[in-house]
Amino acid sequence: MLNSDDLRLFLTILREGNMLAAARRVGLDHSTVARRVGHLETALGVRLFDRSPRGVTPTQAAFALTPHAERIESELLAAAASVRDRDRAIDGTVRLATPEAFASHLIAPRSALLRDRHPGLTLELASESRTTSLSKREADMAVMLKPPPRGRLVTRKLADYRLGLFASRAYLDRHGVPATRADLQGHVFLSYIEELAGFPEMIALNQLLPGATIGFRASSSAAQQAAVAAGMGLAFLHVFATMNDDRLVQIMPGDMQVSRSYWLVMHSDLQRLPRIRAVADFIDDLMRGARDRL
Template sequence: MLNSDELRLFLAVMREGNMLAAARRVGVDHSTVARRLTNMEATLGARLFDRSPRGVTPTPAAFALVPHAERIESELLAALGSVAGRDREVEGTVRLATPEAFASHLIAPRVAELREQHPRLTLELASESKAASLSRREAEIAVMLKPPPKGRFVTRKLADYRLGLYASKDYLERAGTPGGRADLSRHVFVSYIEELAGFAEMIALDQLLPGAAIVFRASSSAAQHAAVAAGMGMGVLHVFAAAEDERLVQIFPESMEVWRSYWLVMHADLQRLPRVRAAADFLDEVMRGVRERL
């Protein structure tokens, strides 16, 4: 019969895509993962992964096993959460998936405080443009630009924030400062690669200036910020990040801003685990300190 440790390792390999990353995720060595998977296959009488020098490839049997393994995982986590006392020491690893600007400008500068509060808690900060799948346990907590449409999630709004149109001082000296909105048609712009944006809410240039002449696209908000600061063109940037950059000037702040929202999302089965609760409380604390500049 399969045990919970074997199922946990199996799901880690499915989510991470290879045994080495799965071993790091679970906290064991590579040989343990390989041995446990071999034991699972012997118990099931079915091959779960095709091995090759380039890694492992899930078989149809592996994909068929995933929903059953995830159901067992969810039930075990729910059981742990129901008995976890609030006075239990916070320890372990929590992966937090957030948009890039949120991670680099709001969370990373404050993580030392979380370490001081909970020295046995390890935070993994995954800053990506795409939305993490909480259902597949790619993260314990996610910060999203809109709440998920369905699923067993706990969701609450963290904060509203602004996106504004910016240009570098060097660019404006070279291309001229627009005197009115109509002058923007003579300028060039930086924006997202639309098909790589995890949320439609990331793309605000079309809302502010439909048909703008885009000369540079990037999937990274940091790369766009750097390109705008280097004089590549104008771009829509996070106000909380751009306001700290002396190279940048905001263009028509009264009329060229849009509002977006950050949402905290957790799987319902995980919300009562002390380590997850501590990380969520930390996010709330960070937001209380920065809301006025968002």
């Protein structure tokens, strides 16, 4: 018979990358972790990890076992939450991964509303430019710029938003206000560090002005906005993030503007958990109130 605790330990080793880190995560010593993995391999009649002095490497059997172990883990989490939350208020922790601007300008300023609704609920907001893996449990749910291509995930569109070309008032006083694409020649632009941008959709400059002269790159949209406001040059910024920044001016909004979309993604087995539904409802309410800004 398979032991569900051993299966969850197996998943922890996969996610941490080695047995020592997995042992620290679950509060066991390394020898206990190795012994329990050995018991699991004996029960299955296969080798799950190749051992070497440098660590462990998952075998093909491990990859075959992973989706089944994840379903068992999800069912155990759902079962525990269903019983625990039946007679008490929603509580626990939800980790939400979102792009930086979504986190800073939409979620964080209104997080007190979620706290007022559910005082026992803790929101962990992971604002990142890279794609978060829900299958590896890096987060419980995520806001992404495009639907994931595959996996046991539930996806729905939240809203469209706009990226526009901006400069500071001081920069435009020095260099003039561009009125046509030809006027943009010779201007310095700011953009993302491409290999650190998890979503190509973040980089509007490549779509609208390929070959533009770039004088500053950053992995952060906030850093780009700060540099534009300081007079560094021109950049495509989130329109909703600039609305309260009087230093910035949008340039050629009819021509130099693109639309992107936000998508809410969660693991299909977690969507039934009360705390996950509570955060999803909170995000939906925010989107309804923010559509004019987006």
